[in-house]
Amino acid sequence: MHYKGTIWRPPYEASSLLLQVTAGCTHHRCKFCTLYDDLPFKFRLSPVKDIESDLLEAQLWGTDPMAMLSARLRGLPRPEAVRRVFLVGANPFVLSFRRLKTIGELIHKYFPTVETIGCFARVTDMALKSDEELAALHHLGYDGITIGVETGDDRALAFMDKGYRSQDIVDQAARLSAAGISYNFFYLAGICGAGRGVEGAQKSAEVFNRTRPGLIGSSMLTIFPESRLYQEIQQGSWEEEGELEKLEELKALIENLSIDTRIVTDGASNLIQVRGNLPGDQKELVSSLDRLIRNADEKALREYRVNLRHL
Numbered sequence: 001m002h003y004k005g006t007i008w009r010p011p012y013e014a015s016s017l018l019l020q021v022t023a024g025c026t027h028h029r030c031k032f033c034t035l036y037d038d039l040p041f042k043f044r045l046s047p048v049k050d051i052e053s054d055l056l057e058a059q060l061w062g063t064d065p066m067a068m069l070s071a072r073l074r075g076l077p078r079p080e081a082v083r084r085v086f087l088v089g090a091n092p093f094v095l096s097f098r099r100l101k102t103i104g105e106l107i108h109k110y111f112p113t114v115e116t117i118g119c120f121a122r123v124t125d126m127a128l129k130s131d132e133e134l135a136a137l138h139h140l141g142y143d144g145i146t147i148g149v150e151t152g153d154d155r156a157l158a159f160m161d162k163g164y165r166s167q168d169i170v171d172q173a174a175r176l177s178a179a180g181i182s183y184n185f186f187y188l189a190g191i192c193g194a195g196r197g198v199e200g201a202q203k204s205a206e207v208f209n210r211t212r213p214g215l216i217g218s219s220m221l222t223i224f225p226e227s228r229l230y231q232e233i234q235q236g237s238w239e240e241e242g243e244l245e246k247l248e249e250l251k252a253l254i255e256n257l258s259i260d261t262r263i264v265t266d267g268a269s270n271l272i273q274v275r276g277n278l279p280g281d282q283k284e285l286v287s288s289l290d291r292l293i294r295n296a297d298e299k300a301l302r303e304y305r306v307n308l309r310h311l
Contacts, residue, residue, distance in 0.1 A: 001057060002050040003088070005039045010146050010184070010217060011266035013086040013118065017058055017111070021046050021103055022089030027122060029161045030150075031228040032191070032221060035311070036090055045095070051103060055110040058082070081113040084144075093121035093145060097133040104140035118144040121183075123164045126172040134179035143182050144214070147173075150188040152207025153200040159238070160191060160229070166207045173211040185213040187253065189246045190221030194239040197249030205256030215262045218253070220246050220269045222308050243301035244293060247272065251289040254282060268311055271304045 004023040009016070024036045024043040061071075061079060071079065085107050093100070107114050117140070126134065151157060152166045176183050185208065192200030208216065223230050223240060232238040241249070254263055257278050263285065265274040272292055276285045 001054045002046060004044075005036065007088055008035060008090075008120075009086055009088070010186075011264075012184075012215070012217075013084075013146075016084045016086035016118065017082045018088050019051065019054055019058075019085050019103075019107070020088040021051055021119075022087075022092045022095065025090030026094050027091070027124075027163055029163065031160045031232065032188070032223065034224045034226045037226055043090075045099075048102065048106075052106055052110075055106055059110045082111045083113060083115050085111070085114055085117050087117065087119035090120055091122045091125055092119040093125040094128065097129055097137065100137055100142070101140060104137070104142065108141070115141060116143040117141045118146065121145045121147050123147060123149060123162075123168050123172050126175055127168075131175060131179065134175060134181060138180040143180075145176065145181060145183045146186065146217075147183055148186040148188075150186065151191045151200055152204035153192055153196075154203075156192045156196075156200055159193075166203070169207055170210045173213070177212050182214050183212075184215040184217060185211075187216055187218040188221055189218055189249045189253075190241045192241070192249075194241050194245065197241045197245045198252040201249045201252035202256050205253055205258075208261075209256075209258050212259065213261050215264065216253075216257075217267070218250055218263065218265045218270070218274070219267050219311075220265075220271075220305075222269045222305060222311060242298055243271075243305060244296060244298050247289060247293050247296065250274065251286055251293070254278070254285050254289070257282070268308060271301060 003020050007018060009018060022043065022045055024039050024041060026043045028036065028042045087103070104117060107117060149169050150160070150162060152169060154166050157165060173183065187204065190197065223233065229238065233240060250265070260278065262277050263274060265272065274285060274289065
């Protein structure tokens, strides 16, 4: 398989076939992000011949007798039919409609059992497609797109150089819904800075309540020395939220959401695991976080954060 750099995927894509179609990020300016710094370039498209080669390799793994014998000898389960493909890269949805169409057609050629195709996307990626193109992509199986919105607070979005505003989140999410494409959000607790966590969560909830994410995956901001944000802190122009404030922020987000969605805090950046469906589990989640906050120790939580070497 033609994998380049560290391969990132949402926790809920664990059973998906991972197909690299891009490497790196087209934006690559978010002050907190170091996820793609191991690449010697900013962004690159995978050649179509490499994509087709990878699909053929993955197909053989599930059908070739020698591959199945090898899996059996290694104690691995017999490969099941592939139902979902997750396109690897920071934001493969930025690719042109024609390119995404070609990739979708190749996937269905080699894996007729595939039902849906997912990927990461930036809010700005949807704006590059017409409504008709989005609907056609949905027809090809593109669904369950994961969007790293981070926050609905315009002040934080501008400071972190995200390249869009909160209204863009609402507008582009509505276009996805109209095309029949479902989507999930990534939220980043701590992005608003010290003293603004709860306010940022409330603003985010106001924005998210105007959208329809199937899931909101919340992570906690972890700052690495290689990031631009670390330099901002050293210069005194930004101050990091404490760990308890991040938990208060997460609680405020859940308290203020009024949509049907699922909230999860999977991933290494979250020492505290929260999982539930809203609105049904809302009161229980808030109460649970209340208890955790009352009994948590800032120093112990902080020790986990500073010793976290990799996301």
